[in-house]
Amino acid sequence: METYHLISEEAKKKLLIVLACSLVFSSMSATMFNIALPTISKELFLTSSQSSWIVTSYMIIYALGSVSYGKLADKYKLKNLITVGILLFSIGSLVGFFSNLYSLIIISRIMQAMGASVFPASAMIIPARYFSPEKRGRALGMTSAGLSFGVAIGPIISGIFTTAIHWHYLFALCIIPIVFIPFFRSSLDNQEGSDVKLDWLGALLLGLTITSFLLGISTNHIYYFLIAILLVCFLIWRIRTAQEPFIRAELFKNKRYTLILVLFAMSSGIGFSLPYLTPLFLTDVYHINAFNSGLIMFPGAALTALLSKRGGVLADRKGPAFLGYVALTSYFICFINLSWIAGKTFYFLIVILMFGYIAQSYFQMSLANMISQVLEKAEIGVGMGLFMLTNFIASSIATTLMGASITMGTSTLSFNIFKLENKAAIYRDIHLVLTLLVVLMFVIYFFSVSKYTFNKVAKDQPRD
Template sequence: MDVAIQLTQDKKEKLIVVLSFTLIFSSMNATMFNVALPAISTEFSLHASQASWIITSYMIVYAIGAVIYGRLADQFKLKDLLTIGLVFFAVGSIIGFFSANYWSIVIGRALQAMGAAVLPASSMIIPTRYFNAETRGRALGMTSAGLAFGVAIGPIVAGFLTTWLHWKYLFAISLFTIAAIPFYRKYLDDVAGTSSKIDFLGAFLLALTIAVLLFAISTASLIYLLAGITCLALFVIRIKSVKNPFIQPALFRNSDYSMALFIYALGAGIGFALPYLTPLVLIELNHLTAFQTGLYMFPGALSAALLAKTGGKIADSRGNSGLTFLAISCFFICFCSLALMAGAPAYFITCFLIFGYVGQTFFQLAMANTISQTLPRNQTGVGMGLFMLVNFVASSTATAIMGTAISKNNATVYFKSLFFQFESVKYSNIYSVLAIMAVVIALIYSIALRKKLKEAKSCIST
């Protein structure tokens, strides 16, 4: 299950640098428009529900694309998929930059997502496909550093461009990624997967399932949830009934892969509290502006970017389990501290966020490395694509749950922070639950790890 395609060491190193460069702009693009929404809403007189589609359309297409590109990477040349994806990304950026109305913005964002979706899939596929188990952690560390750095500077760049120039320049900055195409075509090989007929109906049912379920989560609609479950059932029937399904059912029968995916979903869900809850806390309790909020969040995300490569080395030298427990410990420290100190001066929050962002990056890195080792060569693309899909679904679900908890705020048992304010209670409660969830994840992971070790010992004894 762990056979790496041979490239020269020089090509591998340059390939990871180019990939990290493009991932910076991809992750920036995913976060920058949150800052620009008020300016866009004012310019086009949009309601909150209309403005949200600038974000929602990107998220839905991005999530669908990550799986589809992952599946196509098992069959077609990765260099060709990256070329197509980055061209779509550039076209969407141009349309968005010259947009004159609301719908042209939405179309531009959707096209951006259609192209950018090739990058999260590639960030998992390239380290898995071209690096062996002994060096894969370092490669994943580099790609994680690119993602984390983009997240770190995205809100600051967006605040600067929106304030001093115009929000349309958020589209223009994404055009830099087109420069990476010649390098991908130079450093990637011409190896393609096994040629087979593509199950377009299966792909459509999967895309429809993802879109409807994400929409159900974002709108808290029972009708859409039932529709999504129906689409999922049709998709399952489809992949079980055709000779060459879009996703092989055997992938889900891989117990190691499925368990790792489940654990990652839990960790991704609690990790999304950092970019979602922190701006609310700093704006509502500390009365900061959006730009100031980005500055206070920057050190945490930057620390994660700087330490990501170190996390990869830990995974390579001490194993994925050591890095996973370290990540969960960082989560626990962060959420316990925030539960105790919600409403504290912003520089305290900044210090606690360092633990959280580092934990989030280490957890994703460790689980990506773990999952990559459970996949056979012909399922690497779709397997890692589903890994990225789980991130989106878990994040959307966590957002809906936390948003409901904040809006209702009717808990009968509550946790008071040391800097007690009436408004801080709801945040302290949520952070307390997140700390408990970190402990639960650690327990589940320990049980799964112990079971795997027992199975390994029994195989050796027989």
């Protein structure tokens, strides 16, 4: 049964606006504590390893929650799940605001993540469930705008609050989404999913697997990876033996869906280099502080938020595959230029970053639209959840690899054809590798994904 008619057009518009605003707070909370970590560490006498868990604990739970809410949305009312998520997010923020103990701050971050992870899951589910294919791109454009704007203003707000007031007020800011609960409850319908038993053992095994894997990445200890491998074996056993497994094996038998996940993993890893590498790049090469780095990065992320709706319209008119080509082209322009700009004027860097931020947003929008076409209705919830989970895992892997590259330097494996200083050469080499990965993505996209989507859009959607 189609679900596009379950809520009115007016309610859909209001729903998208409120969802986009919620996503601003969700994405801000995921990133703005990075800027505050040095101040928090100094005030609470934390080691760098301890302070990193303020971010790592959030990202692990945030990743797990994206899948869990996607699965729960197949069984429970979406409005109830969003209500619970916002309450957890706000309560966790309140705990963090009044906390001066490291342990309580970690608990508050975990509670925040348990609640905030309902937003990225909803950002994928609501467009797929309530918007017809010819309007779905616009809806995904709105949600992408919210995520992009949160990323854009997160570092700036963090810098202002940390230096002018106190880092505790970063938690206070995250209490605001509680005012959105009445809007969600009045806009969403009362539809419930099928009455199926949830595979809690499968969910636990998936959670432990991901946690062990991310711990291995963040701590660089091999025994976490060995535990993760063992847990993967148990998870595969559970998927094969459970009557209603948490993740159905049929989902990965869908080759198009699997390829979309691979492409999104590559895009997430490449795209995360922008917020991760750029501040380090500006500090190491240009000696610019974190706050001013945020100001340099702001125009690109802000422009992406403004153009996200346009990207959605483009996907509706030309098809999501066309939007994907625009994104891949923008990625190439960004990273090929970043590979030679290192050590030169940073004013041009502001323009180049715009292409990268737009590419990341448009490619996610394109692939999310494709997923809504290649999956059955009953699979969209968990399918979209795994889609978002891929983002966090790939970003964590990319962070580790890029960090290791910077630490090791390029004294023996350098492509320093521009004769740059060593620090600039390190970043140039990384950007060259990212450029090659973009070319590989283009090849996979052209031969394995986009042709199918072009045909499907041409068949399903009316022409202008």
